[in-house]
Amino acid sequence: MPEILYADAAVAVVVKPAGVLSQGDAEDAMPALLQKQLGGAIFPVHRLDQPTGGVMVYARTQDAAAKLSAQMQSEAFGKEYLAVLDGAPEPAEGELHDLLFFDRQKGKSYAVRRKRAGVKDARLAYRVLAQAEGLTLVRVRLFTGRTHQIRVQFSSRGWPLTGDGKYGSRNNRCTPALWSAELHFAHPVTGETLTFRSQPPEAYPWTLFSPDSL
Structure with a gap:
């Protein structure tokens, strides 16, 4: 329970x-x-x-x-989250701003360049806490609550959540490393x-x- x-x-x-x-x-x-x-x-x-x-x-x-x-x-x-990322984000602290589109048929969100129907603003702040074995622990503060927001905003920059194969991680030792x-x-x-x-x-x-x- x-x-x-x-x-x-x-x-x-x-x-x-x-x-x-x-x-x-x-x-x-x-x-x-x-x-x-x-x-x-x-x-x-x-x-x-x-x-x-x-x-x-x-x-x-x-x-x-x-x-x-x-x-x-x-x-x-x-809401604040802990996440483990493949790789090391640069800079070590900052904000990410994106336009996100959620494809319901594919069950997946995408970062896009232009506003259109279904596209929503997404914003978060992050701070690196520690690094180990090529992975990075970050603390994330959400300013918007979009579907798969944290997962796609980091993966679109080449830092997918560890274990998140849907968004590009090649580490299959765990489920997506994200915790509220x-x-x-x-x-x-x-x-x-x-x-x-x-x-x-x-x-x-x-x-x-x-x-x-x-």
Whole structure:
């Protein structure tokens, strides 16, 4: 069962295991698993790709879901990730700006040069934390939430996520090395700013890096 970091009548903050669907009606998807643990309704307000694990928030009322969804358009709702990349990004700290197009038939996002129907702006900031065995650990802050955004923005520059064969990694020792490490939001009832963190699992490639760097 997913680890529950915090729960009250309005929200539930949990650690989604890698490989579990964050949305949907399947019995082994997060909403159904949380209903079994907590009872009552569960309303997804954001998503993680199935291979990605880490901290998420779910609403427990429709009103809380509406307020959290509205926050996602502002800096009140913030997400930071840890990722391991093939290669070494240059510079060691910066922002990436792209136009992304998601091809639904192929289930894949692409960085494109021109605006057209379906193309969306994408922006993130990153900072190199450590390097080991030709791989680089980075911390990523998302300013937009596009499909496969982190994966395609790094891969389009020649630094795919380790284990992400879909976007060009030749390392097949793991699933895409991406973890939702930190989440902050204003509580939809009290307005209090809440911050939650989660460490990636003790597995390759995360174990290449010292715990102090994660």
